[in-house]
């Protein structure tokens with residue numbers, strides 16, 4: 492009898508608990524236009540949010556919790572390549588020696604917040620060891636920021652043996668890296684020539700694959716891109732010097748291609764005085780970058796002609812660029828001639844696929860994480876609407892909800 496009473500009261504407690512959950516599930520969003528991230532568009536629909544996930548998307552008439560009927564709703568945007576800790580220091584310069592770890596951490600948290608309210612609900616940092624505590628703090632749900640993935644420390648030194656590269660990859664994975672970064676070529680400020688041999692690139696890519704991790708390879712020279720594609724990396728980032736042959740090779744091998752056309756070099760040039768004088772940020776380096784904008788535009792147009800090539804969106808955001816990430820998407824449409832829907836998919840479903848999260852994010856569909864943004868305008872006809880983000884929900888939690896014009 493005693494046990495039965497206890498069971499009964501447990502059952503009542505469970506019912507009360509369920510009611511509380513059911514009440515918490517009543518969030519709905521009415522979208523004037525809904526772009527689903529997979530190429531689909533719907534008008535005047537209501538998205539039901541079940542806790543952290545998307546429930547039904549339908550045409551029910553009920554009053555919505557959030558009336559976004561004058562706006563366009565999209566999946567939370569994804570930037571697959573940022574450097575979340577990079578910032579201008581107190582002296583305004585890009586090199587920030589003498590800062591305390593606490594100062595550095597807070598600058599990184601600022602970058603995270605800037606990107607979140609600009610509509611980027613997931614970013615991949617390519618990457619630094621200091622990303623880990625920020626990633627974990629955001630994941631705990633208290634500090635506002637995009638869902639963060641990180642590469643920790645990259646493989647960069649061409650004097651490493653293949654065995655040493657494998658060991659570096661194993662250490663990074665043991666230290667909780669989500670992705671591995673290899674530098675297979677020099678910086679564009681030094682001409683972009685290949686640095687790692689085919690054997691070295693293969694060592695990094697194959698070891699990562701054994702451990703179930705993805706690999707981002709920095710490569711400008713065509714030969715470095717070829718080596719990366721043949722080694723089975725996940726994504727080639729930059730690729731500024733590729734020809735049709737490398738674009739086709741990446742397409743054939745299913746390698747993602749992440750070119751930068753609209754923000755990276757522009758941001759360096761806009762902030763030249765803050766960078767100039769440090770390392771390869773000299774006049775010769777800036778000349779490479781000035782010339783690089785037109786070269787990248789031409790390369791991107793060429794890449795678009797390879798219909799099977801999976802082009803994803805990574806800005807390589809460094810100091811000064813966080814929060815402006817959408818400029819890459821806008822530039823690809825305005826200067827590169829990419830259809831707006833394709834450019835949006837690069838930053839949503841295609842990016843989710845590239846970062847291994849397509850079953851969780853990157854699209855608006857039942858069961859996926861409730862990462863939704865709303866912009867003032869229709870980005871399919873005016874891509875600059877992506878700069879007018881007025882609503883941001885990540886994992887069912889609203890982080891921004893302002894009137895158009897107030898963003």
Ligand SMILES: [Zn+2]
Nearest residue numbers: 572574617807
């Ligand atoms: Zn980078």
